[in-house]
Amino acid sequence: MGSGGGWNVPTKSLSALLKDQAIQQQKENERAINDYLKSLLSELNNRDTEQVQRHLNTLQRAIEKEVDGTVDLLFGGSISKHTYAQGLSDVDMLVRINNSDLANAKPQDVLDYFVNQIKNRLPKTEVKKGDLAVTVKFRSGYEVQLLPSIKTATGYKIAKPSINEWSNVIKPKKFAEKLSKVNQSNGGKVIPMIKLFKSINDQFPKKNRLSGYHIESLAIEAFKNNQTFPKTVKEAIQKFCLHSRSAVLSPIKDSTGQSLHVDDYLGGKDSISRKRISINFRILEKKINNASSINEWKDILGK
Template sequence: MGGSGGWNVPSKTLKELLEEKAKQRQKENDREINDFLQSLLKELNNRDTEQVQKHLNTLKAAIEKEIDGAVDLLFGGSLSKHTYAQGLSDIDMLVRINNTQLANAKPQEVLDYFAKQIKTRLPKTEVKKGDLAVTVKFSSGYEVQLLPSIKTATGYKIAKPGLNEWSNVIKPKKFAEKLTSVNQSNGGKIIPMIKLFKMINDQFPKKAQLSGYHIESLAIEAFKNRQVYPKTVKEALQKFCEHSRTTVLSPIKESTGQSIHVDDYLGGKNSDIRRRISNNIRIIQKKSIMQVQ
């Protein structure tokens, strides 16, 4: 048989076509998941700064009312590190008492004074005194934690947990700077990832939740030495889980000087609660939001 015709051999095999289709589907799924994560971030970042400032002004006025001198309120915790998540994070405030008659008082005396003054000023508002801080829960939904502190030349002193004395000098600014550096060197994906993980963490029973500070410390450990930064928040969340499910099993050294470890509340290496949390992180890894089906 003549002619120039012949079999039309496809340029790509069926296997190659299926692989291309799978890759395209993966890209579409990744895009959808990242769009969803970004929409969650908008909700978590929705902080009414005007309302927060109004609450802080009220608390400052209440504390100053019966003492000589003025206190200074400084953002601490998640706000100072930009990991605050609306509805999940407390607003931590360092209350500097250096220039007042409270400067020579014991921590529990200062906390008692804070609680008394705030309850007098806000009788219908929930006020709780703990070892380190007084927590005020406003009807607006915001919770403010007031930590009395004394500023020194090298850092701050706050109350010691379980002891009526001031801590060694802590350096919260140093930790915040470290977290900022890690976030910047990883394409700005780490702070958003921390906020999202806080939201996921909040779904577990209280006893099986990580503290916000612990999550931030794990994030630093997970990303401080990476040569290639995550391209999306989803990828950062995935890498965080891969790293943390193992790292969480052992104590992490505390870098601000407040205590020996970040995670003393979880007990020693391979404790039951550490293994439980590690398993929770493994479950998160397997969730559909974390994987392309």
């Protein structure tokens, strides 16, 4: 053996090298998962605005045809809050009735009028009357929900659930502004998280699904005083599930004025429905925390 020879003694033990390799693999998996979630968000954001506008113009002309005064269509729901997800969200429209023949009518009479006018104009299109709104399902795949509202001296009112009366004055902009503020203060990760969670929520059995408004309200509560901001949308989903598993047990006050609580459909505090959904959140949280591959995330998202 020459004087220049010798053995290269590793500076790290085998266990340390294996640990470094595992950490590196975990980082690569995280990058792959986050890239996949970003690509999925692009699909959920793919809304054909021109097609939607054509549908809305048709509906507005149908509704206005037999009334005096004006009828305005205002984007509401997920679009106004930027949480719309293609294939998961309806196009929600607030139909503002201003000084027309409908202004003194009962909510159910207004809904009946909407149904008749739309069916007359679009006889081959599916039109369904609900408790609060009329849903129109176009052959293009888009569903438009028309929620009637009447103008009063202090603002607009919508129908009350299960009662043929108008609500208190609603303030949908107040909620949208609150959600936007929370999203901005968390690096823009909250609204993308809501869109992805809607995809997850859509995989649950119907009895375990949350309304879009409830999901958005839980997100505000989860992130409004957040001290550790999520670096990725994946981290935001994990934070949301951790918060919601306990938060869902109690009603959330409705800041828009539409009802007393945003989640009245689940009953009172610690109801059986709330406990069932809380358990569902715990199971989901565990699945998300253990998901280390794209295939596992596809399973969670139903892809």
